[in-house]
Amino acid sequence: MTPVEANSVRDLLTFYVESGVDVALDEAPANRFADQLAPAPATDPGAAAAVRPLPELRPAAPAAVAAPPPPLPEEAIMAARAAARSAASLDALREIMAAFEGCALRTTAKQLVFGDGNPKARLMFVGEAPGSEEDQKGIPFVGRSGQLLDRMLGAIGIARSDVYIANIVPWRPPGNRDPSIHETQICLPFIQRQIELVGPQVLVCLGKPSTATLLGVTDGIRRTRGRWFTYRSEAQEIRAMPTYHPAYLLRTPIEKRLAWRDFLAIKKALAG
Numbered sequence: 001m002t003p004v005e006a007n008s009v010r011d012l013l014t015f016y017v018e019s020g021v022d023v024a025l026d027e028a029p030a031n032r033f034a035d036q037l038a039p040a041p042a043t044d045p046g047a048a049a050a051v052r053p054l055p056e057l058r059p060a061a062p063a064a065v066a067a068p069p070p071p072l073p074e075e076a077i078m079a080a081r082a083a084a085r086s087a088a089s090l091d092a093l094r095e096i097m098a099a100f101e102g103c104a105l106r107t108t109a110k111q112l113v114f115g116d117g118n119p120k121a122r123l124m125f126v127g128e129a130p131g132s133e134e135d136q137k138g139i140p141f142v143g144r145s146g147q148l149l150d151r152m153l154g155a156i157g158i159a160r161s162d163v164y165i166a167n168i169v170p171w172r173p174p175g176n177r178d179p180s181i182h183e184t185q186i187c188l189p190f191i192q193r194q195i196e197l198v199g200p201q202v203l204v205c206l207g208k209p210s211t212a213t214l215l216g217v218t219d220g221i222r223r224t225r226g227r228w229f230t231y232r233s234e235a236q237e238i239r240a241m242p243t244y245h246p247a248y249l250l251r252t253p254i255e256k257r258l259a260w261r262d263f264l265a266i267k268k269a270l271a272g
Contacts, residue, residue, distance in 0.1 A: 076102030
């Protein structure tokens with residue numbers, strides 16, 4: 001196999017993995033479009049062409065019992081609110097979310113991606129949703145975006161173990177698509193309770209979706225990044241700042257200079 005062919009195979013496999021394909025149906029590829037009724041070659045030119053027999057028909061397997069329909073979005077949101085309020089600790093909240101069936105994303109994701117870091121951190125980061133690597137490991141921000149975030153924290157003298165990191169939506173959407181409005185609203189009570197239980201001094205919203213969901217600010221991230229807002233919950237008010245998501249910085253490195261200013265402001269706020 002030439003280097004070009006190897007790169008093409010690797011790119012194709014990467015596409016399959018990011019699209020959620022992780023299981024092969026057979027060890028060898030099969031042409032499902034082959035004509036089962038194609039005439040076989042005749043040994044005697046004058047003889048009629050033999051017809052390949054049809055594959056053996058097997059009795060159909062008993063129909064599986066249909067799963068109950070998912071709850072309506074409004075019902076799922078109400079159930080999430082009640083469940084989140086009942087959590088007295090992060091461990092209890094994790095168990096509640098792992099058993100919650102109101103969000104369809106849990107059926108396509110490999111596992112719940114709850115949170116990571118110091119449960120009593122003074123600084124908390126919230127992104128939008130896990131990606132492929134996070135879904136594999138069950139930990140938020142462990143892929144390329146997470147590695148960049150770790151380096152940015154290190155640049156201002158803060159270790160990842162000293163902060164707390166989570167996402168609005170704790171299950172990976174198929175193919176890394178954006179979560180829908182309903183999916184976000186169903187998961188919102190959980191991240192709100194997660195923030196309350198951590199009780200950070202500073203909350204950082206990574207990207208526009210996190211900013212809009214938690215702060216109600218709909219302006220573009222270029223206009224909101226670096227500005228201080230107030231995140232309000234039933235228990236407390238927290239200083240909050242939107243900044244660029246690390247995934248965006250990987251695509252647009254020139255914006256790292258602005259993100260650096262944001263992180264310096266965050267460091268100053270924690271020291272005050």
